[in-house]
Structures are given as structure tokens and as C-alpha cells.
Amino acid sequence: MKVLYLYCKDRPLIGFGYFFVFFLVILAIFADLICPWPPQTANPDDYLQAPSWRHLFGTDETGMDIFSRCIYSIRLDLSIAFLGTAVSAIVGTAIGALVGYYEARGRLKTVFSSFTMRALDVIQSFPVFVFAIALVAIFGQGLYSIIAAIAFVNMPIYVRLMRTQALSIRQMRYVEAAYLSGLSDVRLIIKHIVPNSMGPILSHLSVNVGWSVLLAAALSFAGAGVEAPTPEWGSMIAVGFKNIVTGQWWPSTFPGIVLGLTVFSFALIGASVEVLADPVRRRAAIAKY
Amino acid sequence: MDRRSFLKNSAAASALMTVPLASKVASAGKKSNSLIFASPGTPQSLDSEFDTSLGTFDFISACYDSLIAYDTMPDPKDPDAKREDLKKYPDRPSGHKMYGKLAESWKIAPDMTSVTFNLRKGVKSHWGNELTAEDVKWSWDRKLALGAIGGFFASVIGLSKPEQIQVDGKYTVSFRLDKPAPMLMRLHRNPYNNILDSKKCKEVATGDDPWAKEWLKNNVAGYGPYNLVSIDRGTSAVAKARKDYWGGKAAIDTFIMQEVTSSSQRAQLVKKGSVDVAQFLTPLEVASLKNAPNVAIDSVQSSWMDWLHLNCAEKPFNDKRVRQAMNYAFPKAAAIKSVYQTYGKVLEGVMPDIYPGYVPGTTYNKQNLDKARDLLKDAGYPNGFETYVIYDAGQTFQEPLLVLYRTALEQIGIKLTLKKTPSASYFKEIVAKKHPLTFYRDAPWSPDPGYALNLYYLSSSFVNYSNYNNPEVDKILTAAASEGDAAARFEMLDKCQSIILDDAPVVLISNPDFSLVRNKDLKGYTYRTYNHTVAGDFYWS
Numbered sequence: 016m017k018v019l020y021l022y023c024k025d026r027p028l029i030g031f032g033y034f035f036v037f038f039l040v041i042l043a044i045f046a047d048l049i050c051p052w053p054p055q056t057a058n059p060d061d062y063l064q065a066p067s068w069r070h071l072f073g074t075d076e077t078g079m080d081i082f083s084r085c086i087y088s089i090r091l092d093l094s095i096a097f098l099g100t101a102v103s104a105i106v107g108t109a110i111g112a113l114v115g116y117y118e119a120r121g122r123l124k125t126v127f128s129s130f131t132m133r134a135l136d137v138i139q140s141f142p143v144f145v146f147a148i149a150l151v152a153i154f155g156q157g158l159y160s161i162i163a164a165i166a167f168v169n170m171p172i173y174v175r176l177m178r179t180q181a182l183s184i185r186q187m188r189y190v191e192a193a194y195l196s197g198l199s200d201v202r203l204i205i206k207h208i209v210p211n212s213m214g215p216i217l218s219h220l221s222v223n224v225g226w227s228v229l230l231a232a233a234l235s236f237a238g239a240g241v242e243a244p245t246p247e248w249g250s251m252i253a254v255g256f257k258n259i260v261t262g263q264w265w266p267s268t269f270p271g272i273v274l275g276l277t278v279f280s281f282a283l284i285g286a287s288v289e290v291l292a293d294p295v296r297r298r299a300a301i302a303k304y
Numbered sequence: 305m306d307r308r309s310f311l312k313n314s315a316a317a318s319a320l321m322t323v324p325l326a327s328k329v330a331s332a333g334k335k336s337n338s339l340i341f342a343s344p345g346t347p348q349s350l351d352s353e354f355d356t357s358l359g360t361f362d363f364i365s366a367c368y369d370s371l372i373a374y375d376t377m378p379d380p381k382d383p384d385a386k387r388e389d390l391k392k393y394p395d396r397p398s399g400h401k402m403y404g405k406l407a408e409s410w411k412i413a414p415d416m417t418s419v420t421f422n423l424r425k426g427v428k429s430h431w432g433n434e435l436t437a438e439d440v441k442w443s444w445d446r447k448l449a450l451g452a453i454g455g456f457f458a459s460v461i462g463l464s465k466p467e468q469i470q471v472d473g474k475y476t477v478s479f480r481l482d483k484p485a486p487m488l489m490r491l492h493r494n495p496y497n498n499i500l501d502s503k504k505c506k507e508v509a510t511g512d513d514p515w516a517k518e519w520l521k522n523n524v525a526g527y528g529p530y531n532l533v534s535i536d537r538g539t540s541a542v543a544k545a546r547k548d549y550w551g552g553k554a555a556i557d558t559f560i561m562q563e564v565t566s567s568s569q570r571a572q573l574v575k576k577g578s579v580d581v582a583q584f585l586t587p588l589e590v591a592s593l594k595n596a597p598n599v600a601i602d603s604v605q606s607s608w609m610d611w612l613h614l615n616c617a618e619k620p621f622n623d624k625r626v627r628q629a630m631n632y633a634f635p636k637a638a639a640i641k642s643v644y645q646t647y648g649k650v651l652e653g654v655m656p657d658i659y660p661g662y663v664p665g666t667t668y669n670k671q672n673l674d675k676a677r678d679l680l681k682d683a684g685y686p687n688g689f690e691t692y693v694i695y696d697a698g699q700t701f702q703e704p705l706l707v708l709y710r711t712a713l714e715q716i717g718i719k720l721t722l723k724k725t726p727s728a729s730y731f732k733e734i735v736a737k738k739h740p741l742t743f744y745r746d747a748p749w750s751p752d753p754g755y756a757l758n759l760y761y762l763s764s765s766f767v768n769y770s771n772y773n774n775p776e777v778d779k780i781l782t783a784a785a786s787e788g789d790a791a792a793r794f795e796m797l798d799k800c801q802s803i804i805l806d807d808a809p810v811v812l813i814s815n816p817d818f819s820l821v822r823n824k825d826l827k828g829y830t831y832r833t834y835n836h837t838v839a840g841d842f843y844w845s
Contacts, residue, residue, distance in 0.1 A: 055710075055711075056711050057704075057708045057711040059635065059638035059641065059642040062642040076588070076643065077643075077707045077708055077711075078642070079707075156723070238697050238724055238726075242721060242722050242723065242724070243706070243722045244707045244710070244722070254703070257568050258588070260568040260589065260592070261568075261571075261589055261592035
């Protein structure tokens with residue numbers, strides 16, 4: 016924490032990123048206490064009310080309070096993003112470690128590696144958003160489908176990152192020594208390859224969480240996300256989008272701002288993790304303290 | 305059309321298509337004496353026998369004519385608009401106030417088993433062929449032979465074989481039926497039943513396609529006021545007024561249907577004056593244009609009905625009490641005020657209230673959650689149940705209505721899940737008749753209680769999406785279909801409506817208005833119960 020504090024001291028924007036994400040998490044935990052209105056209850060008497068003390072962010076066309084819905088959305092959007100990213104990181108790391116470790120170790124294993132990498136090429140050749148929509152269409156609309164889609168489209172990045180790391184670490188003396196001492200392949204991968212390859216993976220995680228928030232919102236915006244009237248930033252923007260033309264700017268603007276700040280904050284955190292995960296760069300960054 | 309005239313027309317059409325849209329001034333259409341519609345879709349086909357896609361009937365109505373039509377009258381709600389006069393006229397033959405279009409006069413048998421039409425002489429088609437009785441016969445023979453949408457209309461009036469349509473002379477044709485057909489005249493004004501130029505159609509027909517199905521998809525051969533210039537699906541369709549139209553040249557030279565899929569974009573285009581008419585806007589978009597300069601709003605009572613089909617064949621909606629509870633729970637007044645922006649009213653009966661023979665219901669007009677709870681308790685669902693509804697993602701007004709309904713249902717213990725369905729597969733889901741609740745907007749195009757009730761509530765009807773089956777209703781509807789005495793028939797259908805209302809196979813929501821936003825200098829809008837606009841009605845003031 017001290018290192019983080021010292022790092023952020025000279026970098027207020029990075030500090031804002033951490034603060035905003037922390038703030039979001041607090042809001043999500045205490046949403047039931049903070050929100051003045053239930054997030055999914057229509058109140059037609061209050062439809063399309065402009066921002067006021069009664070409704071801080073105004074109301075949408077069914078009279079639901081935008082402020083309360085924005086706060087409740089944090090729970091869902093961050094859960095989707097964290098779960099989707101975690102699944103992609105775990106599965107991608109495991110596949111990447113296996114591919115990297117076995118590459119150049121025997122003909123059959125090279126075939127396995129080549130096949131995996133070409134399969135990833137195919138997956139990555141599709142536009143991510145279109146691919147995610149297609150996956151949701153196949154699995155059916157719902158929370159788990161969105162998480163699965165996010166995990167699937169993110170996974171190749173982790174496979175590639177881990178493979179590159181594994182290829183290099185596999186050549187290290189201590190890995191050779193462990194191999195010669197009779198450690199099984201699985202234990203060698205778990206004990207030595209994976210722990211020593213985690214730097215780039217960790218730094219990518221934070222950026223990826225922000226990106227996953229954006230993807231989840233985009234899926235909902237396109238109508239392939241959560242079911243109405245579940246509070247979710249993307250679907251709120253989609254529902255409120257048509258009101259901009261009719262003069263009601265608030266139903267889509269506020270969730271848009273919160274979404275933008277969230278993605279930005281995770282990107283800032285990602286940039287700092289990249290530095291802080293590297294001992295040399297970390298020392299240099301806080302050298303003056 | 306020769307090469308020279310084709311090039312000339314194409315160039316004119318291209319210029320008209322691009323110039324007004326790029327223009328920033330209002331009344332672009334007026335200056336060039338054109339009429340530009342911003343529509344959600346261009347016609348997929350020009351053959352109404354097979355196509356009901358968006359835009360089809362707006363375009364077909366410009367190019368084709370029917371034998372007869374309803375007289376019009378000023379709209380009671382909108383002083384700028386006119387509408388069909390659907391009132392009962394017992395002193396007139398068949399009880400309607402109609403005028404002849406392609407038919408100059410007609411004679412109906414008192415028992416409604418036959419009608420003889422005397423056609424106008426000298427009426428020329430798009431291809432220069434004169435209208436004769438053979439064209440009328442061929443148009444109806446085609447329906448019988450193809451058995452598609454027209455086959456349904458033939459069956460409604462009990463027309464089953466070509467011999468029932470007789471050519472009595474060059475300009476005289478008669479329909480002779482086995483039983484009284486109360487719908488006989490109403491169906492002849494339906495835009496599905498326009499008259500084709502049989503000479504041209506036979507000319508382009510092939511051995512494999514004797515009814516010119518393929519050709520009529522992309523061409524017109526009829527007797528209407530406009531002729532097709534071009535059709536570019538997904539972009540635009542253009543028609544030009546005919547100088548040799550029997551009723552005189554239409555007031556506006558060129559009719560352009562521009563495809564603009566987004567309703568908010570259509571609203572913006574008409575506001576800027578880039579198009580002359582914007583159709584199918586959301587009520588909120590219409591309301592937002594109320595004070596816009598250069599535009600006027602025509603909002604009239606329509607035949608549309610918004611309702612939720614309850615699957616009467618499956619639990620829990622196989623119980624009448626549950627269906628009634630679902631009706632009592634809907635917050636209708638709140639929906640009219642917020643979602644419909646008062647462009648509509650509560651749907652009180654089981655058919656459009658603008659039709660003759662409509663029986664108003666007052667049972668479910670107001671939300672009554674206590675009554676709904678009692679009914680659920682009686683039906684064995686004191687704690688409610690879970691269910692879902694499917695709705696069309698492309699119809700943006702449906703979701704907010706269902707969100708309102710969901711909140712109301714929560715209060716009586718029913719958990720409703722909203723399943724948004726892409727427009728492309730929505731209709732497929734509806735006709736599957738397997739979902740517990742489905743949102744649907746529909747209108748019976750022929751203003752007749754027998755027609756409307758048969759469509760939605762006869763157990764064997766394809767359009768009975770609720771799986772509603774009441775043998776008593778079936779018996780009355782079947783008997784009424786061949787009842788020649790109008791008063792007796794209406795009495796039977798009154799009773800039928802009361803039974804259906806009590807059975808509550810649908811959740812009644814609203815009669816939405818038909819709203820159209822137009823350039824304020826464009827006049828002549830006339831509402832017809834098929835909820836499509838006829839280009840020939842308009843003129844620039």
C-alpha cells in the first residue's frame with residue numbers, strides 16, 4: 016500500500032483511477048442503503064423527470080430513477096467484467112502455459128501447439144464485438160452467456176501472453192534443473208512456469224476488466240445483454256438513447272458518464288500495475304522517496 | 305417502357321431522391337411537386353398476394369385501384385384529416401356508404417348472395433390496356449389458384465371456385481355465391497383485392513408461372529394513379545403520377561418512398577424538412593414535434609389494438625380467472641399517459657371501437673389489483689407464479705409498457721420475465737403459439753365485427769395466437785358468417801363479444817392512434833382502417 020501511495024503521490028490521475036474504482040466498490044456494497052428508489056420498479060407518475068433533488072439523475076420513460084439504477088448497475092457490470100476476465104485469464108493462462116511448455120518438445124506436441132495457435136488466430140480474426148454477439152445468440156440471452164462470451168473473446172490474449180512467457184522461462188537454468196531433478200511436467204508448470212510468468216498477465220488484467228465492462232455494456236446496448244429492466248449501464252444507454260432526440264438527455268448521459276469513467280479508471284490502474292509489477296521500474300518510479 | 309423513357313425517368317428519380325434529402329430548406333417536396341415519405345421499409349415485393357412487408361401497402365395503394373371504396377368524412381379528432389365513413393347506413397345496399405372506383409355502379413342481391421359490378425369504360429392500365437370484366441375475373445381467379453393471402457379473402461366470402469365469378473359482358477362482372485356473404489362489399493375495398501391488368505400479366509406469364517408471380521414482385525400492372533419508376537429495396541421506391549389515370553392526374557407528380565429504418569432519424573428528417581412525411585414514429589417522438597415549425601401532426605383513432613396474447617391452452621392461463629386477473633392488473637391509464645403520450649386510448653373491447661357493431665366493455669378499464677389478487681386466490685395461485693413474455697425488439701414502445709406491467713404484476717405475486725426477441729424472428733415466435741404471453745399489435749383491416757372476431761377468436765383461425773377455444777364462440781361466428789340479415793348478424797356478434805370479453809383470452813391494453821408527421825403545407829391525409837397511407841390523397845396547399 017505504501018508503494019502504491021508513493022507512486023500515486025506524483026501521479027494524481029492514477030490516484031483518481033484507484034479512488035474511483037474503490038468508490039464504485041463501496042457504492043455497490045452499500046447500494047441498498049444509498050439508493051433512494053428501487054432500481055427496477057416503474058413509477059409512471061414520474062416518467063422522464065429531469066434531474067432534481069427528488070431524482071438526482073432524473074428518471075427514464077417508465078419513471079425508474081436513473082441514479083439508483085446507475086448505482087445498482089455497478090454490481091452487475093463489475094461482476095460480469097471480473098468473472099469474465101477471471102475465467103479468460105485462468106483458462107488462457109493454463110492453455111498458454113501448456114502450449115509454451117510443450118512447444119518444441121516432440122513432433123506430436125508441436126502439432127498440438129500449432130493447432131492451438133492457429134485456432135486462436137481464427138478466433139481473433141473475427142471482430143470481437145460481432146463474435147461476442149454471435150456467442151450470446153448461440154448460448155441464449157442471459158447473464159452466464161455474457162460472461163462466457165467475454166471470457167471466450169478475451170482468452171486468446173492470455174494464451175499468447177502466457178505462451179510467450181513460458182517459452183522463455185522454459186529455457187531458464189532453474190527450470191532445466193527442476194526438470195532434471197525429476198519434477199513432473201504438471202508440477203513444473205504449476206510451481207515454476209506460471210508463477211514466474213504472471214507479471215504481464217497481471218498488468219493486462221486491470222485493463223481487461225475495464226474493457227470487459229465496455230463489452231458487457233456494448234452487448235446490452237445492442238440488445239444482446241441482460242433482460243429488461245435489469246439495471247445495467249449499456250442497456251440504460253440504449254433505452255435512453257432514443258430520448259436524446261426527443262429532448263431528454265439524462266436517461267443515457269449519466270450511465271454513459273459512469274461507464275466512461277469506470278473504463279478510464281481501470282485503464283489507469285492497468286498502466287500503474289505494469290510498472291509496479293516490475294521491480295526495476297517500480298524502484299525507479301518511487302526512487303525519490 | 306423504351307430505353308429513352310427509362311433513362312429519363314431514372315434520371316428524374318435520382319435527382320428527386322438526392323436533392324430533397326440533401327436540402328436544408330423546408331418544403332423541398334412542394335417546390336419540385338414531389339412527395340417524399342420516410343418509411344421504415346421499402347416494399348420487399350409489389351405483389352400483395354404474398355407480401356405484407358413494411359411499405360408494401362403504402363406503395364401498392366399508390367399504384368393500384370380497387371372496385372369500390374368507402375366514402376370519406378372529416379375526422380372528428382383531427383380537423384386537417386379525413387377518414388372512411390364506417391357508419392351503418394341501413395337504407396343503402398349492404399348498409400355502407402361507398403363510392404365506385406373501377407366500378408361505376410353495382411347491384412347487390414337483398415340476401416347478400418350475389419353482386420354485379422358495372423365497370424367504368426375507357427379505364428387504362430399502366431400498360432395501356434383497357435379495364436374489362438375479364439381483368440376482375442382473372443384477379444380473383446388468381447387468388448383462388450394461388451391460395452395465398454387472397455385465398456383467405458375468397459374463403460371469407462364463400463368464394464371457392466372460378467365459376468362463381470361470371471363475366472356477364474365486356475364491362476359487367478358478377479360474384480354469385482352459394483350462401484349469403486355479409487362481407488361481400490367490404491372485402492372489395494380491401495387493398496389486398498385490387499384489380500390487375502390481366503392482359504399484361506398473361507403476356508409476361510410463363511409455363512412455370514402462369515399467374516406472373518415473379519414478374520409482379522418487381523412490376524406493377526393495374527389501374528391506379530401512379531406508375532412505378534424504380535424500386536431499390538432497402539433504399540427507395542419511386543412512382544410517377546399517370547396522365548391517363550381515369551380519375552385525372554394525381555395532384556403530386558412524384559411519390560418517393562425513402563427507407564429510413566430508425567424512427568428517431570425519420571423524426572429528424574421531417575423536422576428539418578428533408579422529407580415530407582414521417583411515419584411510424586414513437587408517441588414520444590410525435591409529441592416532441594408538436595411545436596416544431598413547418599410540420600403538422602395528424603393523429604387519428606385507428607384500428608390498431610395493442611394486446612398481450614395469453615396462451616389459453618397451457619397452465620396457468622387455461623384458467624379464465626387467471627386471465628381476468630392479468631387484465632385487471634394492467635396499468636392502462638398510466639400507460640396511455642406515459643408510453644402513449646395520450647396518442648391512444650384504453651382498449652375496452654375485443655375489437656377496434658371505430659368499427660360498426662363494436663360492443664364496449666367496461667370490465668377491465670381500470671387497474672384493480674385487489675380484484676386481481678382475489679381471482680388468483682380463487683384460481684389456486686394465492687402466491688402468484690412465474691411466467692415470461694416475448695416482445696419485439698424493433699418496436700421500442702413495447703418494452704416500457706411491459707416494464708410498467710411487470711411492476712404491477714409484482715404487487716400480486718406474479719414474476720414476469722421480459723424476453724426481447726429480434727424483429728426477424730419475432731413473428732415466427734408468435735405463430736408458434738407456445739409462449740405463455742406474447743405482445744402483439746394488430747388490426748383487422750376490414751371494418752366488420754364478424755371479420756375481426758373470426759380472425760382472432762375462432763378456434764381454427766391461424767391468427768388466433770392465444771389458442772383460444774370456446775365452442776359457443778365458434779358456433780356463433782360460423783353462423784354469423786352466412787347470416788344475410790344484418791340486424792340479426794350484429795345481434796349474434798354482440799353476444800359473441802360479451803362472451804370473449806368475459807373469457808379474456810388477451811390482456812387488453814390500448815387502441816393506439818395512427819399518427820403521421822408531415823410538412824404543414826401538405827394536405828389531404830385520409831385515414832383508412834388498413835393503417836397505410838395513400839399517396840394519391842395528398843396535395844400541396
